[in-house]
Amino acid sequence: MRTLDAGADKPIPYLELRPEANPFLGVRGFRLTSARPEILLAQLRALVRVAADHPVRIMFPMVATLEELQEGLATVGEVAAKSGTAPPEVGVMIEIPAAALAAPHLARVAAFFSVGTNDLTQYTLAADRGNEHLGDLANALHPSVLRLIAMTAEAGVASGIPTAVCGELAADPAATSLLLGLGVEELSVSPPAIPAVKDAVRVVDMDGANALAAKALACATAAEVRELLSADERAGRFLEGVTWLRVILTPIVMALVLHGGDRADATAAGLFALAAITDFVDGRLARRWKRTSQLGAFLDTTADKVLVTGVLIALVAVGRASAWVGFVIIAREIVVFGLKGVASSAEGSIVNPSRLGKAKANLQFLAIFVAIWRPDILVGGRFVDEWLMWVAAIITVWSGIDYVGRYAGAFTPVRER
Structure with a gap:
């Protein structure tokens, strides 16, 4: 709960405040309640009583000096002592x-x-946020404002206390990764902005966020920072587009395989090869651009499974792949998918791809591509793609056993560990 944040810039009739020549730099926020202690005491008595039974934290606005904060802390302590309760946390x-x-x-x-970014921006850039002529100047993305946020968060980390951000900047999903990279741990936004900001938080990779913050702090202008965020957002959309391309190509390749014919097979093989290459491209670019995230990893692996299982089903339907091979590969994917869910809920673990799992995926791609293309090459009386399919199935089972072995602890009841 923030104590009363009023003043000549935010007049309240019953307080009978005197007009000020420059209200934004006048008696407002904590200065006002310090000068009118009866107002502060009434609020603190109510908050301390509630804090006795419920988790409550008190926050003082417009604090400029250590002395002001110490005064507020002393007042909270006195009120709590008179109430016979422990003082609540004060920020x-x-x-x-x-x-x-x-x-x-x-x-x-x-x-x-x-961190209240609206007022911090206003005071840092000497630009009234309510002045329509200074809208472009009063920009919370200005590097000077970002450096102050970073300094605050750094001090918080050093002392083991969290740093939150409120204001328009906190509600901007495009700035979420930047704020987390600056060291911010909490975002306070209005209810309508919560879904978009939560979605933005979920896809943040901290290595990428830290790199983005370092670049932003090195910028000279707010326009440069905004362009940096736009470029980061465009990179994310591009990577998502590349991933979705695999999903989109899957039914097209399936239809061509089911249609049959030399031309259809050649086209299907080419499109499948393109889809498989995108798996390599988006992963490599994501690491290079530091755009990796848990959501990106989920979409990437899901797109791979959709592509492999969809085209494999089509190959089984036209007699180009064994139904047993199809069963083994698809069953393994279902088992590992379930394992990931169990490991995540039981241990909070993320099942990351292993080298064996990556080798499995590449071998599956190769086997399916050759099966679509089906060159007239026989080995031991069988087409070469048939042998590749069985090798892929064996590696698939091996990698599945490896995953189960590494995360078998997720199936152990907590009381037995």
């Missing part, structure tokens, strides 16, 4: 550049930080 809004610069000192006594 501070970082809305003034001076507070960000003093973050290492504030972090020694505060329980958490909450």
Whole structure:
């Protein structure tokens, strides 16, 4: 709960505040409640009573100095002592550049930080956020503002307290990865923005976020930072597009295989080869651009399975692959998919692809490509693709056993471990 954040810039009639020449730099936020202690005490008494039975944290707005925060902490302590209860956690809004610069000192006594980017931007760039003529200047993505956020988060990490961000920047999904890379641990947004921001958080890879933050801090202007975020977003959309291409090509390849004929087979083989190559391309680009994420890994492996199982079913239907081979490969994928779910729920583990699993996927791609193409090459009375299919099936079973062995602990009841 934030204590009253009012002043001449946010007038409240019953407070009878005096007009100020420059209300944004006047008696507002904690300064006001410090000057009018009866207001602060009424709020703190209510919050301390609630904190006795429920988790409540108190946050002071518009704090500029360590002395102000210490005054607030002392008042909370006095109110809690009179109530006979333990004082709740107290944090501070970082809305003034001076507070960000003093973050290492504030972090020694505060329980958490909450960066208010709207006011921090306004005071850092000396640009009234309500002035329509200064809209372009009052940009929270300005490198100077980002450096203050990074300094605050760094001080929080050093003292073991979390740093949150609220304001328009927190609600911008395009800035989510950047904020996490700067060290922010919590985002406070309005209810309508929650779904988009949660989706953005889920796909963040911290290595990529850290690299993005380093690049942003090296920028000279807000426009450069925005372009950096746009380029990062375009890269993500491109990688997703490459992954979805495999899914889209699957029914096309299946239809061509089922249709039959030399031309259809050649076209199907070419399209399948293109789909298989995209698996290599998007993975390599994701690592190079530091755009790897758990969601990306899920989409990537899911697209691979859709491609392999779909085309394999078509090959079985036209007699180009053994039904037993198809069963082995598809059954293994189902088992490993279920294993991933169990490992994630039981241990919180992420089942990452192994080298054997990657070799399995490449061999499956090769075997299916040769089966579609079916060159007139016999080995021991069988087409070469038939031998490749059985080899792929054997490697598939081997990799499945390897996965089960590595994550068998997920099936052990917790009380027996």
